[in-house]
């Protein structure tokens with residue numbers, strides 16, 4: 001029998017629920033673990049537990065909160081090999097990518113252990129004589145954390161760690177495909193010293209538990225990363241309720257490569273940004289905008305690099321790309337390739353591969369000869385697919401890059417400082433990369449996009465406090481006048 005895990009509500013396990021198997025996308029005969037998907041009443045119980053824990057947790061000292069996060073961060077880092085193996089096994093990114101993600105989660109926990117101790121307020125004189133004004137930050141209350149499958153531990157960490165650091169209590173609902181990494185993170189944090197109910201884990205279908213976690217009156221804030229459709233639905237449902245909502249809905253991220261680019265840099269930036277983590281990153285370089293004089297050389301060099309690209313079991317040595325996460329994502333990737341063909345694109349690669357084990361393997365796909373208006377350049381594929389648009393010059397490249405409406409990340413490859421500076425200043429994206437892949441961000445600085453990509457305050461680093469706290473301005477009258 002496979003390992004069993006459960007939801008955790010108020011420090012207790014919740015048994016029952018409809019049976020779910022967590023399958024290894026590299027080998028579908030491997031059941032990673034099993035769990036019961038809970039119903040709406042368990043989600044409600046989790047919110048009640050979080051609400052009950054809030055008065056206690058929000059009044060702990062910054063040092064107590066810092067100590068819990070620091071201890072949890074140390075355990076995550078110490079167990080990076082084991083947790084990385086679990087993550088690669090349930091999600092399908094390669095072992096080095098998976099271990100790197102676990103290390104990142106540990107770093108995030110450590111960062112917010114430090115952030116909990118930082119000063120956050122102001123004390124000033126009023127414009128009225130003798131009156132003092134203080135501006136302080138307070139936690140918002142019960143926060144629902146809803147996460148996708150593509151970063152099973154890092155995204156939960158970058159939402160849960162600041163929520164807890166600033167004194168909120170949390171109900172965490174991970175994606176159905178990756179419950180194992182989520183369970184480990186919650187277990188580590190709870191054992192690090194959280195009071196019961198400060199962090200609750202709800203394993204269940206988004207369509208069943210999601211509406212409770214986003215619309216129940218006990219919820220004070222919702223932080224969500226996932227698809228545009230689900231995110232917009234949450235926003236619409238929450239708008240009349242007036243509570244804080246933070247959404248990260250993905251990106252359609254351009255990589256501009258201009259004539260003066262260093263060819264080797266351009267190839268690595270495109271290949272790593274486009275096909276790393278099987279292209280299943282909201283910051284993936286999903287379309288390349290390439291100026292005329294370098295286009296053919298670049299395409300030939302990328303194709304040569306992809307001919308040596310190794311696809312296989314995520315946990316096998318020397319593999320550069322693991323499988324697609326599940327059958328519906330694979331079907332979506334193939335559907336977008338078909339649409340690209342029907343709109344005149346020339347698809348190279350993008351073939352379903354039969355390897356030694358039954359997994360969802362797809363070779364990397366390069367789609368040439370596409371136009372900015374093509375569907376493949378407008379919608380997020382979320383797979384190992386990069387389309388290429390050939391343009392005359394930098395000005396056309398910039399306009400083409402900025403035609404994206406999901407402006408999360410954008411990159412430029414150039415050896416010219418003026419071009420780099422102009423692109424950095426003119427890009428519509430929330431994050432800009434110069435001679436670096438569009439994917440791959442730091443944890444101590446803001447993360448987020450513009451346009452249809454994000455909603456609400458930025459995530460991560462010093463920006464996270466904006467969503468996870470609310471400001472209070474207090475005026476204190478002078479006491480009795482003294483002689």
Ligand code: ADP
Nearest residue numbers: 147148149174175205206207210211226227230
């Ligand atoms: P994807 O699976 O493509 O990342 P989804 O938006 O479907 O994107 O899923 C992201 C997260 O949102 C998952 O944890 C999923 O279970 C959850 N979810 C799905 N439907 C809802 C809903 N109606 N309300 C809240 N969360 C939901």
